Amino acid sequence: MIVVLKQNPNPDQVEGLVNWLEGKGITIHRSIGENQTVFGLVGDTSALDIGLISALDIVEDVKRVAEPYKEANRKFHPEDTVIPIGNTTVGGGNLTLIAGPCSVESEEQMVGIAKAVKASGVTMIRGGAFKPRTSPYSFQGLGKQALEYLKVAKQETGLPIVTELMDISQLPLFDDVDVIQIGTRNMQNYDLLKAVGRQEKPVLLKRGMSSTYEEWLMSAEYIMSEGNPNVILCERGIRTFETYTRNTMDICAIPVLKKLTHLPIVIDPSHATGRYALVPSMAMAAVTAGCDGLLIEVHNDPQHALSDGAQSLRPDKFDILAKNLISLHNFTASLPPMQFD
Amino acid sequence: MIVVLKQNPNPDQVEGLVNWLEGKGITIHRSIGENQTVFGLVGDTSALDIGLISALDIVEDVKRVAEPYKEANRKFHPEDTVIPIGNTTVGGGNLTLIAGPCSVESEEQMVGIAKAVKASGVTMIRGGAFKPRTSPYSFQGLGKQALEYLKVAKQETGLPIVTELMDISQLPLFDDVDVIQIGTRNMQNYDLLKAVGRQEKPVLLKRGMSSTYEEWLMSAEYIMSEGNPNVILCERGIRTFETYTRNTMDICAIPVLKKLTHLPIVIDPSHATGRYALVPSMAMAAVTAGCDGLLIEVHNDPQHALSDGAQSLRPDKFDILAKNLISLHNFTASLPPMQFD
Amino acid sequence: MIVVLKQNPNPDQVEGLVNWLEGKGITIHRSIGENQTVFGLVGDTSALDIGLISALDIVEDVKRVAEPYKEANRKFHPEDTVIPIGNTTVGGGNLTLIAGPCSVESEEQMVGIAKAVKASGVTMIRGGAFKPRTSPYSFQGLGKQALEYLKVAKQETGLPIVTELMDISQLPLFDDVDVIQIGTRNMQNYDLLKAVGRQEKPVLLKRGMSSTYEEWLMSAEYIMSEGNPNVILCERGIRTFETYTRNTMDICAIPVLKKLTHLPIVIDPSHATGRYALVPSMAMAAVTAGCDGLLIEVHNDPQHALSDGAQSLRPDKFDILAKNLISLHNFTASLPPMQFD
């Protein structure tokens, strides 16, 4: 951590700060410039509160040098995390395809789509049971009933289930769920993160719609620090000034996170773009950039979808896409490596 | 609602859409242009799902004309909402000053600050008991113990308490709390919103850090549609590209919300700026723009604050500010009105 | 264009608006709803000023339905624009690789890099002569001298040159330049756009760092409406809240622009990311998403670069990347098509 002092700081206050830091086991390296004095703090600075130090009258600025996350940090865990789920694994060079409807509407719909996407090569199914909708007057999901339909789809196809948990109180209903999704609006719902950190199922953690990489990894850290190491990060578009697409899909999150963390990274091009016509090219681009998997909305009849239909593909179109994604993944794996860092 | 069709749409699909809409009691006005056909939908469109209609092959774009919120909408409730809390009221031309430390640290600290800010003219006290911190390794607040200290401060000063609820499970501990704060990270935690909508205490709803006015009002609508009409909106800065301040304080939210809604609006310049030196001028500007109140962090000793010290004022400085705010509020009330819309 | 009237508008003002619009040859379709009246305007609305109509007391909102660009609009020019430059062409399914140093530093440097990247398969060279630097105290480019070095590199390799024009007064020096680059900071320098629209060289138009797709296409329209149809659009990252990378590279611009316009689209991953280690995966992703070309910074010795070294690759690393890009482009061209819109 680096502490930049104001010009001509009160010497007593400077010594007060030095003593306080040394009392916490921190060693201080001083750089005294023409206009500015800078302290380099050495030791375990993760216990120090930046806000506290910034508040001091003599301090102009404080910057962290070391990342504040530990469990999620590749520096301390260089090997990729690989998460076994049912008969498949996420991470470690596999391409995990997760597909299904935005909302579970009926057993027939869910089982039908699950069978169709399985035939296209999908290894996990998704479907919304509890739906976080902007409006209280919009359809909020079938809830418990939807979880029953997902269970049937799992029994019929053998594919594991991913579905969203919105509140701790729903957890007892998730016995047959294989991966718990935490949605973008709950990425910093810390009590919920702690709760899923205290249970054993893998967690798919969506990026908050305006969260930085560091904040996202700190939310993963909340889960991991409670004991659950199986976190899958999911980029789903960030909020920018552009309004043509629902969000701006940040593909660069893939190589950045591959550097910063050992956790697997999955991309959701359906929510990121909000337009199904953009999903294929963005899904393909994500595979090329090195993602560990994709979460894609597929619907048997978008004309009658109850939510988010605009971003769903039909199974016949998804089938072409899925096969192209798998071909592309195999092709890129065969290219000469370009590890430059 | 306006539906823009693609060029040369399939006529059968157009008639399918028309029949489906008319089946829902919607009347359609067609504008057939050279390159584009536009449908104007008349009737109760709040039941229609934009996503569903957008998903149709024949549809290029869908736009809402009417606001999707009802309870929070000034069009349907032209009178200002005025909320009685203890011996004070929020809204309706009053200036509500709410002050206190970021985190409650001890009974002595909390009572000391409460007494000091009461002497400066404050009508409600705040203090963090449950703290939403980006890092799991940062101080998470004293929790239940802090609520006890807040209760003592309330007994000693007679001032009502505002404090943040992070999870439904904490609600039973909030008996002595007067106003429940929902933080920026939970603005779209819909289960939490519904829960505070089902109880009777007023709710101070902070704006999500990248939420639009409409999304914010839709979150208020979640609370109100469950039966609790007493929502106070709190602007606390939005996330932009500028990094000099922690957030960008959006003062324009005040006149915009005064037009869109009847709910009172409170400003939190401490979190919006993240720098205590900026708080006075921004607080003053907010009063001039017509806010109903301010939420300001005050700390007896920022050197030893456990969190967010950088944005806290000391009581002596706050005293000058509070008096200026009250003078300014009285002065602006005496000016000729400028209602232009 | 759609005009939404306020509730209970003054009938005389409404008729005034109707007469004024009809006087301009516009036909009006009225949708009279319960709470809102909406006008659908039919005819050539590109001559109408949205601001003017919005200003009327009776108007609540105005929305364009038709895109305001014509020359750049794929609806009116369905075929891809293919631009011949020297012995190569940009657009129409080719992959154009453009590479070179951020700043031209010497003849030796420029010729050396040009030869190296030619050997890797590059079809055009770039190098900064006039440099738009945030600080007046930073190196501003070698200017006219750099253009001489670029000319030598062109003579030695036969490759066309792309370089940035910052001001109209520099145009007479650009005789040997093949493609004129307009930088991100000048994307809305309309006099400069008109000037390059009045000459014949192709223009590579970088996206403004916070410009929407529509604004970007309107800037292309400025060039095209002056008579120059040869515009190449270049995405170079947009400004968002994320600070880990210099900008957020918006790969989704590729499929979106392919739909909206017939102009070729080139991607600059070097400026978009600001970190050379991220360039390879982002360049690969862009090819998969369907870009027409890439603009990549290559430097023979980043340790001694005078500007922007952090985003430059060395020729040996670039060689691996270039070959992978070409392989990938050929591979994706061989996949079953996924045109879904």
Add this chain to the structure above:
Amino acid sequence: MIVVLKQNPNPDQVEGLVNWLEGKGITIHRSIGENQTVFGLVGDTSALDIGLISALDIVEDVKRVAEPYKEANRKFHPEDTVIPIGNTTVGGGNLTLIAGPCSVESEEQMVGIAKAVKASGVTMIRGGAFKPRTSPYSFQGLGKQALEYLKVAKQETGLPIVTELMDISQLPLFDDVDVIQIGTRNMQNYDLLKAVGRQEKPVLLKRGMSSTYEEWLMSAEYIMSEGNPNVILCERGIRTFETYTRNTMDICAIPVLKKLTHLPIVIDPSHATGRYALVPSMAMAAVTAGCDGLLIEVHNDPQHALSDGAQSLRPDKFDILAKNLISLHNFTASLPPMQFD
């Protein structure tokens, strides 16, 4: 400047960096931590290129400590800049009111508005002659003819003129102009900045729509470093995710810039909000926050304005506003000071 090295850096490269820096007269203070080595660079680091150092294989991050602007920096010029213009002055505690139409349309219009706003207390008039419009098909301003009408308005009222310069070639037409405005789209048109830096008229520099405070001050530095010290900064709203208003007006720019620079700061609430009904409250808030002046659009007949009518006030409404602004400025000057930094 602070340089953070990567873990286990190559010792030869470290010594290479040290020698190179010392060769430039920089002294290095080393902080060697458990996981990280940090160099504090002491000396004149404004000549060092951050990009160059970042490019080194051994460097993880580089951060500036000192601001890169000098002429505009309050640290080196603690006194407020006060700029005499005609019979008035900008800065130093005055409130400068600048008003006029968005576009100059006729002599009658311009003179009429100028006389009206003079009667309301305005000290400078504005009117667009050259208009930067997003569309090439929109009205581009009356140009030279408009400058003639502005000259007549100046003769009739004695008030100085502010108007926008879009290209260097227009400068010879600006003889009677008193303050040259550089628009938001040209804030980083460096050749234009240098040109207005080489002449003597004061420059009103609008903030780029997504420019940071530092970038804005660096653009002021471009002007000042060429010899023109008379720069007036003008905040006109920044681009954010919110679309209800045209831009988000950043009032916090006022106290921040008052700290960072000695230059006067003027606010343009008309462009910042894009809605005339929001102008009064935002103008008032800006005065309270300590701005040196306001730039407000006034139109005699918004129904017939040729551009940007939506943000214009009529003279009668502006008159109430102007008087309130002056009263408020006098009132706030009478309050106890709150200088906390």
